[in-house]
Amino acid sequence: MKNENDLIESLNLSNQLTLEDIPNIDLYMDQVIQLFENKFADSKRNDEEKVLTKTMINNYAKGKLFFPIKNKKYSKEHLILISLIYQMKGALSINDVKLTLEELNAKVPDGEIRLQDLYRSYLDLMDKNNTMFKEDIKEHMIDVNKKVKELNQKDEAYLEQLLLVSTFSSMSNYYRRAAEKMVDDMRKDSDKDET
Numbered sequence: 001m002k003n004e005n006d007l008i009e010s011l012n013l014s015n016q017l018t019l020e021d022i023p024n025i026d027l028y029m030d031q032v033i034q035l036f037e038n039k040f041a042d043s044k045r046n047d048e049e050k051v052l053t054k055t056m057i058n059n060y061a062k063g064k065l066f067f068p069i070k071n072k073k074y075s076k077e078h079l080i081l082i083s084l085i086y087q088m089k090g091a092l093s094i095n096d097v098k099l100t101l102e103e104l105n106a107k108v109p110d111g112e113i114r115l116q117d118l119y120r121s122y123l124d125l126m127d128k129n130n131t132m133f134k135e136d137i138k139e140h141m142i143d144v145n146k147k148v149k150e151l152n153q154k155d156e157a158y159l160e161q162l163l164l165v166s167t168f169s170s171m172s173n174y175y176r177r178a179a180e181k182m183v184d185d186m187r188k189d190s191d192k193d194e195t
Contacts (some may be wrong), residue, residue, distance in 0.1 A: 012042040013130045015098040016123055017083040019076075019116060026073035029057055032082065040086070041085070052086065057173045060085055065098050067105045077108055080119045091176045140167050 017039050027035065031080045036052040044051060060066060066081040074082070081101065088097045107113040148156050 004141045008134050015043045022076050022079045026075050040120055057139050068111050077115045080115050
């Protein structure tokens with residue numbers, strides 16, 4: 001098993017699309033894909049995996065996950081929304097992502113929500129989450145190591161990996177379920193507003 005520092009380093013957790021990464025000019029689809037591929041290349045599980053494709057972007061547009069583009073170009077606000085979609089789709093269904101972003105997509109074009117300010121807050125929270133996650137990983141690894149030692153069985157390295165995969169999976173499920181519950185509550189609130 002890797003030590004916790006090797007594992008954490010290999011995750012590229014601080015890999016976020018910052019506001020400074022986004023040009024102040026509108027981009028064509030190929031430029032958007034290139035920007036995301038360059039930024040998130042180290043976050044891919046393998047070389048065959050694609051961060052973003054034309055099909056994905058077209059599906060997001062058809063599914064109204066972001067407000068319409070103009071002249072086949074994507075604004076800074078579109079790139080921020082695509083970044084949020086990219087982050088959320090790993091844990092939520094596309095329908096849940098759409099519902100989560102629905103009100104945002106309605107208010108950003110009218111200037112009711114300043115998306116760049118909101119995204120800056122999101123990035124600040126991700127920095128804090130990154131720090132907390134690193135500490136949690138270390139704590140889980142210490143706990144699992146103790147449990148494996150208590151088992152006093154052969155194949156300690158394998159048992160440690162098994163328990164860590166199980167632990168990380170369950171923690172991921174807890175957070176996903178919490179996010180889904182919040183989306184369900186958003187759906188109920190939206191349904192109430194329509195009646």
